[in-house]
Amino acid sequence: MKNRIVLLGPPATGKGTQAALLSAAFGLPAASTGAILRAEKTKGSAIGLEAENWTARGLLFPDELALRVVWQWIDKRTRFLLDGFPRTLGQAESFDQGLDERGLPLDTVYLLDLPEETIRQRMVSRLTCLGCGAVYNESFHRINGDSPCPACGAALSRRSDDTTEALDQRMAQYREQTLPVAEHYRGKGLLKKVDASPGRDAVFNAIYEDMQAGAAV
Template sequence: MRLIFLGPPGAGKGTVAAKIKEAYGIAHISTGDILRENVKRGTSLGKLAERYMQAGDLVPDDIIVEMVESRLQEPDCSEGFILDGFPRTLPQAEALDRILKKLKVKLDAVILLEVDDETIVKRLSGRRVCPKCGAIYNVSFNPPKADSLCDHCGEMAIQRNDDKEEVVRQRLAVYRERTAPLIDYYLRKGILKKVEAARGSDEVAHAIEESLAGGYHGHA
């Protein structure tokens, strides 16, 4: 099973992808996670990417494409994968087509998670992340049990810079401008499936599995 998850920042792509990964036994590839890991480790790629991320802009295609190509060749992708956060632009989608052709694999579906902007702003600006173990909370929907402290390791859960409201609105504007054209691109290929994603992640994952079962047989 080879999938792309499309949708605005805050649509819940990462959370739902983790559930689909478990259901199908495939790799979950989040370009955001790979980038943040590079930023954290202070690699040259991370330093370069950080400037763009802090401004709420997209990291340039050549950096991302190179990163994804090497990731898709790792052994855990042999049974399939979910691409989460890539492609985000038409040139990235075309580059991905070339990579997949080279690797002799085909996409099964592109899942579009649909959520309105105001729900996203509320979700993201309320999000808090534990810097130590990566646990994610939300001050409105899922706060830590004790005063801002992570339930798992007791570290203070913090708001990431790119979750501040003004940056979230900028990220949404960038998404509408650059990523929305991908919807037409994959519609024309006949592999786009739309899923309403403003509900709980279990319901969204279930809806995705149902839509995949309608047009897909077998797990490899």
């Protein structure tokens, strides 16, 4: 089985959902820097407050902070799935060096791949439940902004960061920062591209089988 996995991908590829499914299927501890920092903020820890300083100003965390957060989370773990980290080439290079020092090489970096046009369509038709946080797509789930949440009945809302300008910004960030990370891991022979256009289950099965294939030790 593959024990050390990174999931990369542009927005709206269902990366977070796949991370949760794979984590459950393989009993693999999973995290994203955002999730770890939200938990730290809730605890009121120093690192959580430091991160809050950046996010409150609408800025991305510096590489150094992202790395500290990830290493603190990894701690003594030897198996993990990281969702959306490393996000920059600088993070990737420092992370690789740290993994080398610990004798914990990455098994595979999966890149969820979608044409930009599909990402745009998915983003503008995405609705989030204000009650339970479930995410729906207007066209897939045949619901609209006036429908109640099928799961809990609360109201649905379009995320504020799903506007065109916000999306342009996130796509630019992805192209300028994350794609070079994918290229970096392609150069190391670790990158696997996964077509994210089929449904959630098909994407999950593709990654699941590949991770299983790594089981023949």
